[in-house]
Amino acid sequence: MAKVYKSVGGRKLTKVIAQNEGVQAEVEARTFEIAVRAEEILKQHRADGHSQILVEEGKVDRYVVLSDDRGQKAALSIEYGREAYTVTRKDRYGNEFEVEVGEMDGLYVLATASHLPKKRKGKVRLD
Template identity: 65%
Template sequence: MAEIYSSVNGRKIEKLMAVNDVVQAELDRRAFEIAVRAEEILIRHRADGHAEIDIEAGDNNRYVILSDDRGQKAALSIEYGREASVVIRKDKHGGKYLDVIPEMDGLYILATASNLPKKRKGKVKLD
């Protein structure tokens, strides 16, 4: 009868597999493929925005990120959409006015590029 070990040299078998060079290379390859598809989708929809696709490496994971840090910080709204909202803004003379931010359908860039289901993540409002 075979004996199954939950660890090797004090390291959990899952961790040992995750740090394997072949596994890490495959994570890099797949993250790059997803990022390329996401960038293609983003370019088709970008008029003058600042959003971009980034890849971040964790300890044993890779993350494909839709970033809008340089723009309106609207990555969540770009991905999942938003409902219409009204915000109070100040003009250059210190007066206040109401500004209507229209509803926007999500582009689901990361979900589409990753072949994941498109699910709206609840209400998203910009302030």
């Protein structure tokens, strides 16, 4: 019968495997593939060019991120969609008026690029 050890040299076995050179090379290659697909999907829908795809590196993992920090900070709405809502604004004279912001379906950029199922999280309410 084989014995499975929980640690190797005082380090957790899962961490030893995750930090293996071959595993890290595969993680990097897959991350790059997903990022390229996500960028292609985003380019098809980009209106003003504020959103972008970034790759972030952790200690072991890498992450493909949909960032909208340069735009309206709407990455969550871009991915999952949003419900319609009303915003109160003021004109230059201080008069208030309401603006209706329309509903938007999600683009599921990251889910599609990762070949993951498009799970509806419910549309985001911004009011």
